Amino acid sequence: MRTPPVARSTDSWDESDVRIRPNKKGTRPRTKDRPSHDDAVTGRIITVDRGRYTAVVGEGTPDERKIIAARARELRRNPVVAGDFVSLVGDVTGEPDTLARLVKIQDRKTLLRRSADDTDPIERAVVANADQLVVVVAAANPEPRTGFIDRALVAAYDAGIEPLLLVTKADVKDPAELLSNYQHLDFPVIISKTADSAASGIDARSDDGLSARLDKDAVSQLRDYLDGKVTVMLGHSGVGKSTMVNALTGAERATGGVNAVTGRGRHTSSSALALKVNDAPAGSWIIDTPGIRSFGLAHVDPDRILRSFPDLEPGTDDCERGCKHDAAAVNCGVDAWVAAGHAGPSGPARLASLRRLLGTDPRLEAQDTKELGTVS
Numbered sequence: 214m215r216t217p218p219v220a221r222s223t224d225s226w227d228e229s230d231v232r233i234r235p236n237k238k239g240t241r242p243r244t245k246d247r248p249s250h251d252d253a254v255t256g257r258i259i260t261v262d263r264g265r266y267t268a269v270v271g272e273g274t275p276d277e278r279k280i281i282a283a284r285a286r287e288l289r290r291n292p293v294v295a296g297d298f299v300s301l302v303g304d305v306t307g308e309p310d311t312l313a314r315l316v317k318i319q320d321r322k323t324l325l326r327r328s329a330d331d332t333d334p335i336e337r338a339v340v341a342n343a344d345q346l347v348v349v350v351a352a353a354n355p356e357p358r359t360g361f362i363d364r365a366l367v368a369a370y371d372a373g374i375e376p377l378l379l380v381t382k383a384d385v386k387d388p389a390e391l392l393s394n395y396q397h398l399d400f401p402v403i404i405s406k407t408a409d410s411a412a413s414g415i416d417a418r419s420d421d422g423l424s425a426r427l428d429k430d431a432v433s434q435l436r437d438y439l440d441g442k443v444t445v446m447l448g449h450s451g452v453g454k455s456t457m458v459n460a461l462t463g464a465e466r467a468t469g470g471v472n473a474v475t476g477r478g479r480h481t482s483s484s485a486l487a488l489k490v491n492d493a494p495a496g497s498w499i500i501d502t503p504g505i506r507s508f509g510l511a512h513v514d515p516d517r518i519l520r521s522f523p524d525l526e527p528g529t530d531d532c533e534r535g536c537k538h539d540a541a542a543v544n545c546g547v548d549a550w551v552a553a554g555h556a557g558p559s560g561p562a563r564l565a566s567l568r569r570l571l572g573t574d575p576r577l578e579a580q581d582t583k584e585l586g587t588v589s
Contacts, residue, residue: 247287248316250300250302250316250317252302253300253301253302253316253317254270254271254300254301254302254305255270255298255299255300255301255319256268256269256270256280256282256298256299256301257269257272257296257297257298257487257498258293258294258295258296258297258298258299258341258487259279259295259486259487259488260295260484260485260486260487261293261294261295261484261485262484264283264284265281265282265283266281266282266283266284266293266299266315267279267280267281267282268280268282268299268301268313268315270301270305270307272495272496273495273496278306278307279307280301280305280306280307280311280313281311281312281313282299282301282303282312282313282314282315283312283313283314283315284314284315285314285315285316288315288316288317288318291318292337292338293315293318294338294339294340294341294485295340295341295485295486295487295500296340296341296342296343296443296487296498296500297318297319297321297341297342298318298319298341298342299315299316299317299318299319300315300316300317300319301313301314301315301316302314302316321341321342322341322342323341323342323343323344323372323373323374324338324340324341324342324372325338325339325340325341325343325346325368325369325372325374325445326338326339326368326371326372326512327339327368327508327509327510327512328509328510328511328512329509330509330511332509332511333509333511334511336511336512339445339485339502340445340485340500340502342443343372343374343443343444343445343500344374344375344442344443344444345374345375345376345377345438345442345443345444345445346365346368346369346374346375346376346377346444346445346447347376347377347378347379347435347444347445347446347447348361348362348365348366348369348376348377348378348379348447348448349379349381349446349447349448349452349453349454349457350362350378350379350380350381350391350448350449350452351380351381351382351385351449351451351452351453352380352381352382352383352385352386352387352388352391353382353385353386354382354385354451355449355451355452357380357388357391358449359391359394359562359566360566360569360570361449361508362378362394362395363521363566363567363570364508364509364510364570365447365508366398366400366521367510367513367517367518367521367570368508368510368513370517370520370521371513371517371521374445375400376400377400377401377402377403377435377438378395378400378401378402378403379402379403379405379431379435379448379457380392380402380403380404380405381405381427381431381452381453381457382405382452382453383404383405383406384406388404393557393558393559394559394562394563394566395559396557396559397523397524397556397557397559398523398524399523401438403431403434403435404431405427405428405431405432405453406428406431427453427456427457427460432457432460432461435457435461436461436490439461439490439493439497439499440490440493440494440497441493441494441495441496441497442496442497442498443487443496443497443498443500444498444499444500445499445500445502446458446499446500446501446502447502454501455501458488458499458501461490461491461499462488462489462490462491462499463491464488466486466501484503485500485501485502485503486500486501487499487500488500488501510570515537515571518567518570518571519538519567519571522563522567524556524557524560524563525547525550525551525556525560525563525564525567527550527555528545528546528547528548528549528550528551528555528556529546529547530546531546531549531550532544532545532546532547537571538567538568538571539568539571540568547564547567548564551563551564
C-alpha cells in the first residue's frame with residue numbers, strides 16, 4: 214500500500230533554506246549600473262601602439278603631460294584613433310611605468326574614414342577631430358595618381374574636413390598637367406620645388422638622386438594654414454610627407470627615398486602620430502599618417518561621392534529621375550555638361566574618375582588599378 218505524502222507547513226518554504234548555485238564567473242551580483250567616472254580627466258590621443266594609447270592631458274597648461282592608457286573592456290569594439298578626445302581614470306600622473314584606463318571616447322567633431330577597398334563593407338577610422346587634410350603627392354618619382362587625390366578629396370568632403378593639395382618635386386616634372394584636373398575646384402594648392410641651396414631648402418633626396426627637397430617658401434605657405442587647427446598629412450610613401458612634418462614640428466620622423474627599380478616609396482611611418490606645430494597657438498597639431506597604399510570608399514554613399522565633384526554636379530540637373538550617372542545611363546546630363554565644355558578641358562578625365570569611384574563603368578575596370586589610388 215502506497216504511503217500518502219506528508220503535508221508540509223508553510224513555514225517549511227522559508228527562502229533562507231534555498232541553496233543557490235555559485236556563479237562560475239564570480240560571486241559579484243550583475244548590474245547594469247556603470248561608474249560615472251566623475252573624476253575622469255580629458256586627454257587628446259596622439260598615437261596608438263599595440264593596445265597602448267598615448268594621450269596629452271592639461272594641454273597648454275603648466276601641468277601638461279603625456280599619459281599611457283589601456284582601453285576599458287567595454288570599449289574594445291570601439292576604435293580609438295589619433296585626434297580622439299577621451300576620458301581617463303586611474304593613475305593619470307604620467308609618471309614612468311604607470312598606466313591609466315581609457316573609459317570613454319568623447320563626441321567627435323569629424324572622423325576621416327576609409328575602407329580597405331571599394332568592396333570592403335568594413336570602414337576604418339583614420340583620424341578624429343581634424344580640421345583640414347593635406348593631400349601630399351609628388352610631381353614624379355613616385356608618379357602622382359589622380360585617382361588617389363580624388364579619393365582623398367571625397368573622404369575629406371564626406372567627413373567635413375577642408376582639403377589642401379601639396380605637390381612636391383615640381384622641379385623633376387612640371388605639375389601643370391596634374392593640376393589642370395583641379396583648376397575648377399576651390400582649395401589651396403602649394404607647390405614645392407628644389408631650393409637653390411641647402412640653406413634655402415630642406416633636403417630629402419631619393420636613392421636615385423632625384424630631389425625631394427622642400428623649399429622653404431612651400432613650408433612657409435603651408436605653415437600659414439596651421440594655426441589653431443588639427444591637420445592631417447596624407448600621401449603615398451616617398452613623396453616627402455614626413456620631411457614636411459619634420460620641418461613644421463621639429464620632429465625627427467624617419468624619412469625615406471624611392472626605390473629606383475619599382476618607383477615606389479618605402480614605408481617610414483608605421484602609425485599615425487600627432488605632433489605640435491612649432492611656434493603655433495595651442496591646439497595646432499599635425500597628424501602624420503603612415504604611407505597609404507589604398508583608400509577605399511565603400512562607406513561613402515554614391516550621392517556624396519558626386520557632391521565631391523562640384524565641377525560635374527551641375528550637369529545632373531538635366532538627368533532623368535533615377536539616373537545613376539554611370540556609363541550605362543541613358544541621356545545622362547553629366548555627359549552633355551562635359552561635352553559642352555562646362556567642366557573645362559579636364560572634364561572628360563574628371564568624369565572618367567567619377568565613374569571609377571562609383572564603380573559602375575565596365576570600360577574602366579581593366580585599367581591599371583594604380584590609377585585608382587592603390588599601390589601594391
